[in-house]
Amino acid sequence: MAQQPLKTAPFEFPLEHDLTLRGEVRVSGEEGRRPVALLVHGFKGFKDWGFFPYAAEQLARSGFAVVTFNFSCNGVGHADFDELHKFGRNTYSREQADLTALLERWQAGELPLSDRMDAARTALIGHSRGGGNSLMFAASHPEAFQAVVSWNGIADANLFGDEFREQVLLEGIGYVENARTKQQMPITAAFFEDLDQNRDRFDIVKAIARLPLPVLTIQGDRDAQRLVLGQERLRQAAPHQRHLLIEGANHTFGAIHPFAGTTPHLERALELTVDFLKEYR
Template structure:
């Protein structure tokens, strides 16, 4: 594929309670509106993590306007996890509100390069927890999203074991280590309370089963057993959708942060994604 010059434009907008969404839009310079891909990062992820900028460029080169962003409570302000107090406030309700705000601005033409976006053709592409969030958001906004792709996506919104949940509910807070930065990242009781209060809404299997728009799930078979099993549960919940495995691929398709370049597994995931989105564009 011939590489074309890409335009990249940053955006930032405020939400309630000192929260901010920051992101970028990437698109080639040709005139005309193209389908939009909203890339959704996962737990302990952010828009500039590892393969995300590369994936955004590849998708933009393939004829899409691509939006990357940080969830407002992902813990990243100006640098990696410099807002851990916000990370501790994060919930699925917060992330879904962020996605709703982004979709609303996208449809209103309030993001940069909006003259190159066809807001009637929006696909959500999410990694890990972002895959689950994408399925929930598509089920909640059936008229806004025309396709969903989940990369090594979760099938269960609760990422933690019962012992950790009970400790957090008892003490009000618990911590998970970031293996890369060695930071202790807070999880507060509000996370589990939000899950309990919205059990039906955040049922990812129910969400994918309800979707009439096309869905592609891609799963590395060397990912964590919980996610490999979850992928089978997603397939059983929505057997008429497309579910593919990549042999030998791990949770990040072999990519690392800082990004050290693409891997064959990452390229395969992107190839499958582009083919699917172009088929349903």
């Protein structure tokens, strides 16, 4: 991908209940409005994790105005998981509300570099849980987007087993370890209660089946078996959409955090994404 100068501008705006949305906009230095690509991080992810800044830069150099952001309850404020009390409050309803707030801001031209963004041409790109969130949100707001891309995205909104679910519902809270930081990250009963109350809304397989937009799912065949099988469920529900496997790729396309450089699998995922989105921008 050609190296072009980039402009990067941060944004921060308050939400209800002491929550904040923080992010950046990246766009190439050339004049003119660009189609928008909104990158959506996953569970235990954040906008500065691993390959996300690199992916944003490469997409911007490919001609997109790229928006990255932290979900307001992803547990990251100004440092690596410094808000675990908010992480414990997180639900899909909260994340969908964050996406709505962000959508309203960029459609109103309130994000930085908005004069370089063509809000009428917007794509969602989500990784892991962010892929599922992107499909669900696009299904609820199909008029706002031109395309959706899911990188190793989930097909089932419930990320946990039955035993953990029952424990959390009984005790009100449970913990999952962050393998990298060794932090015990809280999951409260609100997560499962939200799922139970919104079963149809958060059914990712149904969401992709009814989406009138072009969708691309990219799945590494060395990812967790649950996700590889999940992509097959998405394929069966929406055979008219595009579903691609990257042989040998794991959940993060071989990238790590802190970012140690790109990988052939990550470059392939970006190439497939750009080629797909250029068909609809």
